[in-house]
Amino acid sequence: MAVLEIQTYPAPVLKEKARPVAAIDAEIQCLIDNMADTMYNAPGIGLAANQVGALHRIIVYDLTPKENGRNLNVIINPEIVAASGELVHNEACLSVLDYSCDVKRKACVTVTGLDREGKPVCIEAKDLLAVVLQHEIDHLDGVLFIDRISRLKRSLYKRQLQKSLKK
Numbered sequence: 058m059a060v061l062e063i064q065t066y067p068a069p070v071l072k073e074k075a076r077p078v079a080a081i082d083a084e085i086q087c088l089i090d091n092m093a094d095t096m097y098n099a100p101g102i103g104l105a106a107n108q109v110g111a112l113h114r115i116i117v118y119d120l121t122p123k124e125n126g127r128n129l130n131v132i133i134n135p136e137i138v139a140a141s142g143e144l145v146h147n148e149a150c151l152s153v154l155d156y157s158c159d160v161k162r163k164a165c166v167t168v169t170g171l172d173r174e175g176k177p178v179c180i181e182a183k184d185l186l187a188v189v190l191q192h193e194i195d196h197l198d199g200v201l202f203i204d205r206i207s208r209l210k211r212s213l214y215k216r217q218l219q220k221s222l223k224k
């Protein structure tokens with residue numbers, strides 16, 4: 058297992074669409090292990106494969122408070138099959154440095170996909186879990202949370218980023 062480098066905005070790979078996983082082979086299992094290591098090391102509560110430069114439709118997440126141990130969740134080829142309601146949550150991302158912003162999303166989502174053994178999973182999520190699933194699945198489609206905020210806020214972020222890169 059290894060901690061991988063996390064790609065940060067504006068890395069082109071974050072704009073790309075990840076491809077469905079056709080076979081859950083040793084390479085994919087290794088990628089999942091490394092994604093989990095990378096997420097825990099960051100630390101973060103969710104990570105999509107694009108963020109480590111791999112264009113496979115895989116997300117990992119763990120919303121368990123640290124003191125309660127780890128509960129790694131993996132979804133391969135995740136898909137939102139139902140969504141309802143509306144919710145605003147202050148989001149941040151390991152790929153968007155030094156920034157957080159309120160983002161409006163669906164309050165409840167149903168997500169289907171496969172676990173790392175290839176068994177079908179169906180997750181009915183609300184609140185933070187619903188936010189995390191939508192945020193991570195967005196990554197697989199090349200979408201960042203800053204793509205879901207106003208143009209004004211996005212341009213302010215870009216200016217802030219440029220300044221911090223010059224330092």
Ligand code: NI
Pocket residue numbers: 149150151152192193196
């Ligand atoms: Ni993210």
